[in-house]
Amino acid sequence: xxxxxxxxxxxxxxxxxxxxxxxxxxxxxxxxxxxxxxxxxxxxxxxxxxxxxxxxxxxxxxxxxxxxxxxxxxxxxxxxxxxxxxxxxxxxxxxxxxxxxxxxxxxxxxxxxxxxxxxxxxxxxxxxxxxxxxxxxxxxxxxxxxxxxxxxxxxxxxxxxxxxxxxxxxxxxxxxxxxxxxxxxxxxxxxxxxxxxxxxxxxxxxxxxxxxxxx
Numbered sequence: 001x002x003x004x005x006x007x008x009x010x011x012x013x014x015x016x017x018x019x020x021x022x023x024x025x026x027x028x029x030x031x032x033x034x035x036x037x038x039x040x041x042x043x044x045x046x047x048x049x050x051x052x053x054x055x056x057x058x059x060x061x062x063x064x065x066x067x068x069x070x071x072x073x074x075x076x077x078x079x080x081x082x083x084x085x086x087x088x089x090x091x092x093x094x095x096x097x098x099x100x101x102x103x104x105x106x107x108x109x110x111x112x113x114x115x116x117x118x119x120x121x122x123x124x125x126x127x128x129x130x131x132x133x134x135x136x137x138x139x140x141x142x143x144x145x146x147x148x149x150x151x152x153x154x155x156x157x158x159x160x161x162x163x164x165x166x167x168x169x170x171x172x173x174x175x176x177x178x179x180x181x182x183x184x185x186x187x188x189x190x191x192x193x194x195x196x197x198x199x200x201x202x203x204x205x206x207x208x209x210x211x212x213x214x215x
Contacts (some may be wrong), residue, residue: 068137
């Protein structure tokens with residue numbers, strides 16, 4: 001029987017597409033998980049008033065994601081985008097794993113500056129959460145470019161990636177708020193950080209799987 005190479009090509013293409021969307025979903029999950037945990041991390045130091053939850057934590061994540069989107073869109077056109085994105089994800093995971101040791105010293109230092117709870121909580125949120133959120137924000141524009149082979153596909157690919165990652169964020173929000181927040185926050189951050197580091201290492205170190213994304 002004659003071997004049809006197009007079957008393998010189509011299969012690899014579908015596998016790569018599923019893998020790319022999986023990366024976006026995982027990072028969407030952990031962005032929202034970190035946002036939920038961020039409220040709990042700041043609450044013992046600044047309380048849980050609306051200006052802490054919405055103004056400081058949510059505001060920090062929105063601003064950081066916007067910076068990450070711009071940075072990701074710019075760097076997605078560069079060579080070695082797969083390696084760069086893998087390093088971004090791994091660095092975000094490392095930062096997340098270090099947060100249990102960073103939170104109290106950072107909040108204590110902010111209090112020493114004499115800021116009130118509004119601006120103090122905002123500064124603490126920026127210091128603690130801006131870096132990993134910016135790094136994870138680079139994922140969506142990068143994977144959209146990976147999936148787009150022609151301009152006619154760009155809108156569909158962008159919508160699909162954003163929809164999938166947002167659904168994953170919703171799942172991360174529900175699971176974290178309903179279940180994970182009841183258990184050890186330190187352990188949750190360690191496991192989450194380790195998972196992101198493994199994902200980032202997989203992107204950066206497996207060129208045979210992600211060869212198409214190196215250009």
